[in-house]
Amino acid sequence: MSASRTAAAPRDLLAAWCGWVLIGAAVLVAPFGWLWPLGFSGLMSLVGLLCLPAVRIDDRDRPAAMILFAGLIWAAVSTTWSPYHPTKPANNSILKLAFELPLYWSAISAARRADPVLRTRALHILAYGCALFGLVLLEEGLTRGVAYKALHAVYGPIRDDLAESNDGHTTQVLGLLWPLAALSGPRRLRPWLALAMAAGTGAAALAFGYDAPVLSLFLAPIVALLVWRWPRGAPKLLALAAAVLFLAMPFGIWAVRHFFDYEAIRADLPKTDSMRMGYWSHAIDWIKLRPLQGWGLEASRMFGPGIILHPHNNPLQIWLELGAVGAVTAAAFWGVVLSRLSRPAPSLAAAATAASACVYLLFGVNFGVWQEWWLALGALVALLAVANAAQEKAL
Template sequence: MTTAVAAAPSRDRLGIWCGWVLIGAAALVPILGWLAPLGFAPLLALVGLLCLPALRIADRDRPAAMILFAALIWAAVSTTWSPYHPSKPANSSILKLAFELPLYWSAISAARRADPVLRTRALHVMAWGCAMYGLVLLEEAVTRGAIYKALHASYEQIRDDIAESHVGHSSQVLALIWPLAACGGPRRWRPWLALAMVLGTGAAARAFGYDEPMLSLVLAPLTALIVWRWPDRAPKVMAVAAAVLFLGMPLLVWGVRHFFDYEAIRHALPKTDSMRLGYWSHAVDWIRLRPVRGWGLDASRMFGPGIVLHPHNSPLQIWLELGGIGAVAAAALWIVALTRLAKPAPSLAAAATAACASVYLLSGVSFGVWQEWWLALGALIAVFAIMNASTKETVG
């Protein structure tokens, strides 16, 4: 009895500490999204480091934890046959992943442990900050990135086309996180906050030629609506679809190449998309040679000029580097994550989380899977999904 009473204040202090750390992180999210997306990796790592005492693996977390740990071990083993050998620790993906897994898990644990009042405050900070983020993107679309260029010029000159590309790229960040960001706002303000985020994302994406955020603005609300309408079945269907995506991507590319004029399709697309299809085709050829164990972590870097850095497709990169074993692990992780969104009644938090997950899956078809900022954004979605789920009541 005495021990339990004495421990209570300590737990309270930890919850308060986690809450303030998350408030600070929430305030930085829109700033990093606009000016420095690569900063999401150190941000999530810092949150995890500061909240390490909150690190827990609950019973319901064990399936995901086991999959992630097993995948990390397999990735480490695969480096023994990978043709890529990093010249310095900063270039080693396995070293980064070994630190990211516990630190990002710690950040997720902090979201659960945070003081409820401070957790709600962090969600409000995130919501209002991302609404401002959307309004800034709207202004940047009208002025062709005037604020971004002026800020950058204060410490380093930058070409106009590169600056505009950076602003367009930042619209992808808001396109990914806006459903959960808006969900965390005050109830009566949520529609207006969401509107500011959507308008800014769409305007910047259109102005600077980014198609993916435009697709996301259709996919996210549609996914949320479906999960709201069928709260139990829809997440399970999503889980199956995600597994099929990761397991079947090489077969899909092979099928298009075999039954259609792949080169004609490539040449009909914009240059960036055409290059991606070229990488995908080369990746499938290499995958066929080692379909089970793959070529080893980071092996994609060694397949130039057919593949530059990576295939720009997360499922194909996992197949190429970690083989079918890695692809099964990725599919299993998505099944576990998405089926946990199934609810007996409509849940706004679950619908918003599913919306963000659908955009993450869509964007993964064109991104490298081991990019630190991208993995950090995935962890950020998990953090704010848990925070929203902890503060929102299920609606009957």
Template sequence: MTLSGAAVLPRDPLGIWCGRVLIGAAVLAPPIGYLWPLGFAALLSLVGLLCLPAARIDDRDRPVAILLFAALIWAAVSTTWSPYQPSNLEHTSILKLAFELPLYWSAISAARRADPALRARALHIMAWGCALFGLILLEEAATRGAIYKTLHVLYQPIRADLAESNIGHATFVLGLIWPLAACGAPPRWRPWLALTMVLGAGAAAHAFEADAPVIGLVLAPLAALAVWRWPNVAPKIMAALVAALYLLVALIVWAVRRFLNYGAIEDHLPKTDSLRMGYWSHAIDWIHIHPVRGWGLDASRMFGPGIILHPHNIPLQIWLELGAVGAVAAAAFWGLVLWRLSRSAPSLAAAATAASATVYLLFGVNFGVWQEWWLALGSMVVMLGVMNMPADEADPSARQASTSTPILE
């Protein structure tokens, strides 16, 4: 018997272990996002490694798992004709992807299996940590990065312009995860913590000229509101639109170039956006040569100076490197993931997940699709979405095994 007289329920050791690992991840995520966003790859890999016994694929997951595995095989095959041949293992994307897929999947499975009380505690820690992250970004915006620059003086001096650029990159992290971080807060604190995150990310993004997070702070509430207002239809419409975008992106760029004054549009945009349009124009020219098979994994690196590293457009990069085969797989993946957010009644977790997913898609015009820290952040969005699910939406097998003793308040 517990102190309250309730019967002691069987404990689930694996669920408790996963919950404790998630608490550790929640403690580390905000400082990593602020000081070292690239570290998310290490964080998610560690969570996945520690929770490998919790990894499982159930009936609901099977279509997505098959798609991801098939895409991994296709990416591996494409390396045989890719003009880019890595000089060492550190730059071998296919090797990284082969480890990331099971490890990040394991991290998401851990979110399902975790003890409910410990999972709730991890969400509360994440919410308060991200609110503190937002307060620090507010201060950085007001002082041009005084805290960040001071911390770097202690262990590695950094130029002022690079420090400010790094703070701008940190706003991408908070700008992505704040809906799900706020969703996991105690209800009475939820709006205030969310406001702190939004104000901090917005102020720092504006101060350090990170345009995408500012736009994301507008799109995220709109996406959340749509999914809350129309819980059944809105996710399905999003799924169809995103799938269509992945399938038609090259045609869209071609049509703009064919029927509008593409050069004039480039000239009237800020330099960074103008450069992206240049990359996109070069990309569709190369896609036209190998539209079905693509040029191979990481081939984007070999098309300079017209394309630097990647096209700064994830759907175009997939078309360029993996061709129509990869584009269809990506479209199907996003369609399935977003479709699964459909509910018969409003769900705060589904609305927050849709908001973060929308921002993730928006930020795809800044990063390369194979960057491990960016894939890790995408996996964290899924992980936080699962953690925010109500108990009746949890993994059925996990519910049967995970009936732990409530933590005494």
């Protein structure tokens, strides 16, 4: 009997350790989301590093893990023909991706391995923190960022227009997380937590001119309702749509440019959207020249002035840099992870996960696909999805 207790102790200690690490991370999600979104890469890496003993690849994880590993290998190979050559480790995307993949996987594994009581506590802390984040954003939207500007006046003065832009940028963090964050709270409080998060996201996004978070407030509930109403078929339909998005994006842009007056459409749009359409047009011209293998990882940085840094469109960037091989890999990954949400019966965890995943795809037209903080937020969504699924299964 004593021998069996001794053998079980390390497993119990690991579960407790993972739970406490998740609690620490949960405390920081809301402050990072508002004041330092770029810090999410460090936060998720630290969680993964601290929980490395919890790393597991189960049978259900193996397809996604194999696709990610294959994509990493292809990205590494593509650096041999990429015109972009990083001069220091901080600019070396393949080096960072090689560390991020195992560390983020470790963080997600910790959510599954954590002690259930501590995991529940971590989820509740995150839910309350994100609700408070929503209330802060509500105040910021109504006052044009008074609190954010006041904080910066103390530790680093910043122009009012930049402060408002940064404040608006944070709405994309809460706009992504709120479906899973609200579900993470106590059952009776979930509607009120969701209301606080959604109201803050919408108010600040409208005040500071960010359209995507406003769209996400409509997209997320629609997707969640579809997955709740048709738990078996809707995730598979979403998986197909995501795969088509990554495979067909260049052809869609080409069709708009070929059959419509592309420049007239650009002229009628706000400046940022017009610039983005310009990047897309240049991107498909470069894709046509090397459609199979692409131009290599981070090659987008070398195509200025037509493209500044990246095309601001995740599918187009993958096509441009990694070619059709990369696009097929991305389509396969999203197809696998979304189709895995299929259930025989309605599941709130599956519905919320699908909602945040689709918002992630929506926001992908604003960011570079390799940005560390954006990949870290994707890992955080996966962590919350695993944690909420585990909680739901335990009930």
